[in-house]
Amino acid sequence: MNSSELSNLCYVTLVFKSKVKKCSFSVTYTMKTTFGQVVIGPPGCGKTTYCHGMSQFLTQLGREVAVINLDPANDSLPYNCALDISDLITLSDVMDTLKLGPNGGLLYCMEYLEKNIDWFEKELKKLEGKYLLFDFPGQVELYTHHNAVRNVLQKLQKWDCRLVAVHLVDSHYCSDSSKFISVLLTSLSTMLQIELPHVNVLSKCDLIEKFGKLSFNLDFYTEVLDLHYLLDDFKESQDVQKYKKLNSALIDIIEEYSLVSFVPLFVEEKESMLRMLKQVDKANGYVFGDTEERNIQTLLSCAVGAEFEYEKIKDIREKYMDTETACDSSEQDIDIDS
Numbered sequence: 001m002n003s004s005e006l007s008n009l010c011y012v013t014l015v016f017k018s019k020v021k022k023c024s025f026s027v028t029y030t031m032k033t034t035f036g037q038v039v040i041g042p043p044g045c046g047k048t049t050y051c052h053g054m055s056q057f058l059t060q061l062g063r064e065v066a067v068i069n070l071d072p073a074n075d076s077l078p079y080n081c082a083l084d085i086s087d088l089i090t091l092s093d094v095m096d097t098l099k100l101g102p103n104g105g106l107l108y109c110m111e112y113l114e115k116n117i118d119w120f121e122k123e124l125k126k127l128e129g130k131y132l133l134f135d136f137p138g139q140v141e142l143y144t145h146h147n148a149v150r151n152v153l154q155k156l157q158k159w160d161c162r163l164v165a166v167h168l169v170d171s172h173y174c175s176d177s178s179k180f181i182s183v184l185l186t187s188l189s190t191m192l193q194i195e196l197p198h199v200n201v202l203s204k205c206d207l208i209e210k211f212g213k214l215s216f217n218l219d220f221y222t223e224v225l226d227l228h229y230l231l232d233d234f235k236e237s238q239d240v241q242k243y244k245k246l247n248s249a250l251i252d253i254i255e256e257y258s259l260v261s262f263v264p265l266f267v268e269e270k271e272s273m274l275r276m277l278k279q280v281d282k283a284n285g286y287v288f289g290d291t292e293e294r295n296i297q298t299l300l301s302c303a304v305g306a307e308f309e310y311e312k313i314k315d316i317r318e319k320y321m322d323t324e325t326a327c328d329s330s331e332q333d334i335d336i337d338s
């Protein structure tokens, strides 16, 4: 860094500090404030693996972590479980006793948890002061329109839990435009239903091109750019072509809300997990707390979103995608009206 860059940085830092003072920007949390992540997403998207990886990562960073399993169908857990819904109810018991299928059984279990919220509160009190990771079940309807999960999360917030929803979806859906539109819709409905700060994640990015090459650059999918380009990708499939107008209307809804974007993630890669953690810490407010020594750079990047967009996708793009023939989405020669 040369001297002029250094003086610029000092200036920015000073301005930031004075603004912080003027605006009383720092947030004071009470002793009991707990931070955490609510890990949700469709079946098999990698929630349990993420909780395991994130708990190890946070532990290495010196945070005291407790992983809470709220999936009553999870029978073999890779992480040390601090609190397990199976102590309250199990899916197999519900299915046997009430003669329900797995979907209905899971909905029943979540409603049962909601009804027994006192048990949950009592158990959570034992984990006071720890950073919480909640491993939820994978039934999509629990997050798009069923109310039990939302009500449980609202209770958690009343107990001063600062939460962020980490919504995982398999990244390989990007290679099929119609499926990507479904992913966008699911993510949007979940954001609207769950009403928590949200980080949407494209999981298993090491497998992103497993089922075919992406038609656009990765940033097209992570930043959710002009979605009408996706319609042109339908050309080859007549079935999907039939529903082009419907898809066009759905795309309009997603664009009008302008809420969905994604962070690409590969749990086994430290840089990827660190970038993920930065997003999560901003979203649940951990970065503004005084639980951990932080530097002014973290606060600055949080305030101005200083990380370059390319930084977020660089590693995944270079390591796991065929970049030889990839082209810039803005340079695609696509006639949207055709």
Ligand SMILES: Nc1nc2c(ncn2[C@@H]2O[C@H](COP(=O)(O)OP(=O)(O)OP(=O)(O)O)[C@@H](O)[C@H]2O)c(=O)[nH]1
Binding pocket: 041, 042, 043, 044, 045, 046, 047, 048, 049, 050, 071, 074, 137, 138, 203, 204, 205, 206, 207, 265, 266, 267, 268
């Ligand atoms: N290649 C790769 N595989 C992954 C990754 N994350 C998870 N997996 C695999 O994906 C499969 C499903 O992962 P889980 O963590 O069980 O997914 P889940 O969302 O908890 O699944 P349900 O509890 O059934 O909803 C497992 O075989 C994992 O090993 C990843 O980043 N890369």
